[in-house]
Structures are given as structure tokens and as C-alpha cells.
Amino acid sequence: MITRDTEAFLHFARGLAADAGPACAKAVFLVTPEGFALAEQSASDNAYMDLGVAVDPARALAQHRELQRQLAQAVPAIAFPGDPAAPDGLFPNNVFATAPGRLVLGHMRHPVRQREAERADIRGFFAAMGYAETDLRRQPGIAELTGALIIDRARGLGYAGLSERCDEAGAAAMHAAFGLRATLVFDLAAGEYHTNVVMSVLAGRALVICPSGFADPAVPAAIAALHAPHVVTLTPAQKAAFAGNCIAVSPDRVFVSQAGAAALEAGQRAILARAGFETVAVPLDEIEKAGGSLRCCVAEIY
Structure with a gap:
């Protein structure tokens, strides 16, 4: 099913076993930030970007290499070379995205990003x-894959947030492409x-969620109810x-940027620990100037 009805989604999802597939990827891949720069087109609808800040390409590349090194301690981590003509390419x-035996190519909103799928x-x-x-x-x-769609792989559930980067047709296309059992569609x-x-x-x-990021507060409340008790609610x-x-690339480790980890309170870290996760923090402040962070850099291989 694919629906905007939170009650119908909850009723259906609560009856599902965690047998849709592996909860974590078997490997990941990244794209290095060669010639790191800020993309003006992307900044038009990304409030986390500031085109007025200076960037250091060498520092971004060093941070990205450290991210790959850290990820490789948990799962095989492959890096493809970046393209200076595709400044957002480091967010593959x-x-x-993948499902078992299938590579999915997203439909990007901005032309500067559409060229990436030609690689x-x-x-x-x-x-x-x-x-x-x-x-x-x-x-x-428009369907910007696991930027717009959060997938609970174990239960085959999707959470599709609508914005300029994903519309209802795109959400339906992703629901079908990933073979999901149910997808909840909502406005960011x-x-x-x-x-x-x-x-x-x-x-x-476990679930990490910020209710203020949703247009309707009933939506994050319903999602949290489904994933209780291991729910970290963000300010x-x-x-x-x-x-x-953040992302769990293995069953026992959650990777998040150093800035994101530093923002968490002790009680929130304790929730992740009770869920069986070690929190791994990686410095990515240079890369975050481009309006994305650790999860955006990691493409999963199932």
C-alpha cells in the first residue's frame, strides 16, 4: 500500500514481520569530492547551504577519506572518483540506490545533478x-531516492517526504522500484x-526524528509510535x-557527523546504546557547507 493515511499505514505496518530483507546493506559506495564547490542550483531549495561561505577542497577531500576509512571498519566501502563538473556528486x-539485484537511478530536480546518473x-x-x-x-x-525516501529495509516500509525534491508521482515510482510493502507519503x-x-x-x-521537519505533527507522532521504544526525538x-x-551501515554502529553527534544529549545517546548501537562520529564540517552530511554521502549496496 501507498498512502497519506497515517492510521491506515500504522494498522498495516504493525502486522508486518521484520522479514522483508536484510536490515543493513552488504556494502556501501561513495563519490569523492574532487574540486569541491557549492552548487548554485542546489542552493535555491536547500536552506542548509550558504553560498557566501568559503570552502576548502583539500579539507573536504581529507574528511571524505576519513569517512571512507571509518565506514570500511564496519562494511566494505568503495569510492568512485568525483567530477569537478558535478559539485553535488559527493552525495550519491x-x-x-539499490534493492537486491537492482540498481535504481533517481530523477533529480536540478540539471546540475541530472548529469550524475549518466556515469x-x-x-x-x-x-x-x-x-x-x-x-x-x-x-x-521527481524522485531523489534515499534523500527523499527513508526505508525500513527489514520491514519493507518507506517514508516519503514531499518537497521540491520529491512529488507524489516520484514517491509512487520509488515505492514500486524498491518493492516496498507500504509507503507513508507526507509533506515536509x-x-x-x-x-x-x-x-x-x-x-x-531505532528511529531518529525531528517533528519540526514535518508539515503535520501527527505524522512524526505516528512514525515514532511504530518504532517505539527506541526513538530519539531531535530539536x-x-x-x-x-x-x-545518520545511518546504521551495520547492525551495531550508527555513523553521524561530529557536529551531529556533539548536538546529541546524554539521554539520546543512551537510547541508541539501549538499541544496541555504538555511535561513531566523523568530522565533516567542510562537507556540510554543501548542505548535506554523512548519510547523504553514503549509497548503500543491497
Whole structure:
């Protein structure tokens, strides 16, 4: 099912077993920030970007290499070279995503990002492994994959936040492409561009969520009810520090930027610990100037 009805979604989702597939990816890939710069088109609908700040490409590259090193301690982590002509290319999870045996190509809103899906090296890598392609650029809806859609892989659930980066047609296309059992569609609050900044489902066992990022407060309340008791509720300031842009790439580790981790309170860290997670913090303040953080840098391989 795909619906805006939170009660219908909850009723259906509560009856599902965590048997839709593995809760965490078998590997991840990244795209290095070669020639790191801020994309003017992306800044038009990304309130987390400030085109007036100076950026240090060498520092961004060093932070990205450290991110790959840290991720590789939990799961195989592959890096593809970046393209200076695609300044947002270091956020591949918006453009590329996978389900078992399938590579999904997102339909990006901005032309500066649409060129990323043409990369023959990334597409060839998956083709060589026998992955079939599902190309969402062939349908009219905007669908920026796991930026706009949060997936609980264990239960086959999706949470699609609508904004300039995802519309209803795009949400329906992603629901089908990932073979989800149920997807809840809702509006993000004004000024929010991607769902993965306001929430994350961690290995199907915990939820990090910022209610102020949703247009209707009933939506985050319903999502939290489904994922209780391991729910970390963020303040707007914690969301702005990218505490919600986190990911569990393995069943026992949650990766978040250093700024996001520093924003968490002791009680919130304790909730993650009770859910069985170690919190791994990685310095990414240079990369965060581009309006995204750790989760945005990580594309999962299922």
C-alpha cells in the first residue's frame, strides 16, 4: 500500500514481520569530492547551504577519506572518483540506490545533478555484478531516492517526504522500484528539502526524528509510535547540526557527523546504546557547507 493515511499505514505496518530483507546493506559506495564547490542550483531549495561561505577542497577531500576509512571498519566501502563538473556528486544516495539485484537511478530536480546518473563507471560496476537497472528518469515524477525516501529495509516500509525534491508521482515510482510493502507519503515542513535530514530508521530497530521537519505533527507522532521504544526525538537545533542525517551501515554502529553527534544529549545517546548501537562520529564540517552530511554521502549496496 501507498498512502497519506497515517492510521491506515500504522494498522498495516504493525502486522508486518521484520522479514522483508536484510536490515543493513552488504556494502556501501561513495563519490569523492574532487574540486569541491557549492552548487548554485542546489542552493535555491536547500536552506542548509550558504553560498557566501568559503570552502576548502583539500579539507573536504581529507574528511571524505576519513569517512571512507571509518565506514570500511564496519562494511566494505568503495569510492568512485568525483567530477569537478558535478559539485553535488559527493552525495550519491540521491541519484543511485539499490534493492537486491537492482540498481535504481533517481530523477533529480536540478540539471546540475541530472548529469550524475549518466556515469558509466558506476552503472557499469553494478551491471558487471548482474544488477538490472530501474531508471526513474523515464517517469515524470521527481524522485531523489534515499534523500527523499527513508526505508525500513527489514520491514519493507518507506517514508516519503514531499518537497521540491520529491512529488507524489516520484514517491509512487520509488515505492514500486524498491518493492516496498507500504509507503507513508507526507509533506515536509516549509524549507525542508530532504527527508533524510529530519529522520532516519536505524537497522529497523531505532528511529531518529525531528517533528519540526514535518508539515503535520501527527505524522512524526505516528512514525515514532511504530518504532517505539527506541526513538530519539531531535530539536530543531539538533536537526540543523545534522544529527538526523545518520545511518546504521551495520547492525551495531550508527555513523553521524561530529557536529551531529556533539548536538546529541546524554539521554539520546543512551537510547541508541539501549538499541544496541555504538555511535561513531566523523568530522565533516567542510562537507556540510554543501548542505548535506554523512548519510547523504553514503549509497548503500543491497
